[in-house]
Amino acid sequence: MTIDLRVVDKRTAAEGVVTLTLAHPRGARLPDWTPGSHVDLVLPGGLVRQYSLCGDRWDAYTYRIGVLRERESRGGSAYIHDQLAVGDLVSIGGPRNNFRLVPSRAYLFVAGGIGITPLLPMVHQAELLGASWRLLYGGRTRASMSFVDELERYGDRVVVRPQDEYGLLDLDTHLTGDATVYCCGPEPLLAAVERRCAARTERFVPKDFGAPVRREPFEVELARSRRRLMVRPEESVLEAVGRAGVSVLSSCRQGTCGTCETTVLAGDPDHRDSILDDAERAAGDCMFLCVSRARSDRLVLDL
Known part of the structure; x- marks a missing residue:
């Protein structure tokens, strides 16, 4: 389901970055959200982008x-x-939120470029909760780094590099230490962080999973x-579900x-997304239809 919102403010936040403020045309309350959430922005021509x-x-x-x-914009x-x-x-x-902030006594947030956006509300939430936290924020140049002025109020807990x-x-x-690590930014940064620790990450580009587990056709009910x-x-x-005339909202x-x-009701999915963690993959009760496939001969989906 989508709702129409009006652009009530647009401004330059850094070189190559603009912010949009959106509100309901009739001033209605908007759905609640939690730190790490994103929205799907539906643009002319059927383009859908996540922010x-x-x-x-x-x-x-x-x-x-x-x-x-x-x-290399595709138009969005x-x-x-x-x-x-x-x-x-x-x-x-x-x-929707695929990058939830879990309870912790201490956090380390690592941002690269526009990856600062989901981390801003997390920093604010950690501050409200009285948790210990630090933010390491990198970018190409200082002029290209958004929201640096908003982060100044946190003093030396924010390291801008x-x-x-x-x-x-x-x-x-x-x-170092036992802080819970959250990282968002370009793939080389995410890979470097993941080589050093078990971090929660959000990606702009997909992981490379190689070939699917099975190359044969499989049945979907x-x-x-x-x-x-x-x-x-x-x-x-x-694509197969769409070919059968069943519509599923998709974007990336x-x-x-x-x-x-x-939701997966039966069968064993071959998870090929960049969202689920190991426990969620092992549960096998959901999948992302755009990339994930089947390990078993048959999947039953709640569609």
Whole structure:
């Protein structure tokens, strides 16, 4: 389900980054959200893009998102930067949260570039809870790093390290102790953090899982629709379900956004997303249809 919101503010947050503030056209309260949540922004031409909510979660009437102009934009960020204006209406889906903040006495947040957006509300939440926390924030240049001014109030708990001034982030110095680590940013940063510790991460690009477990076709039963279909090796479950005439909301088609999450009633999924943790994969009770497949001969989905 989507709702239409109006752009009530648009401003430059850094070089190549704009923020949008969205509100209901009639001033209605917006759905609640938690730190780490994102929304699906539906743009002209059917484009759907995910952006982390980075405003005040206690403000029930506006959402704020930060949008990086992608160098190889497929139309989404370019449209937002160049054409979307204050007063325009946009449709959003969500919020949904695949990057939840778990209770902890101590946190280390590691941000790279636009990866600061989901971490901003986490920092605020950790502060409200009285937890011990630090933020290590890197970017190409200081001018390209958003929200630095908002972070100044936290003093030396925030370490800002532009690459042109300091080089790559000194992870070995900061990834010490028993703090719960959250990281968001480009893939090289995520990989470097994951090599050093068990971190909770959010990705902009999918992990590489290699070839699927099985190359043969497999059967999918749609329990509510009372349909059975075969998923061919060259197509995704999402494509096969669509071919059968069943609509499933989807967006990234890379296993990074969570939009097409579907309950698994029976069977053994071959998880190929970049969202679920090991325990969630082992449970096998949900899957992301755009990338995940089957280990078993048959899956039963709640569709």
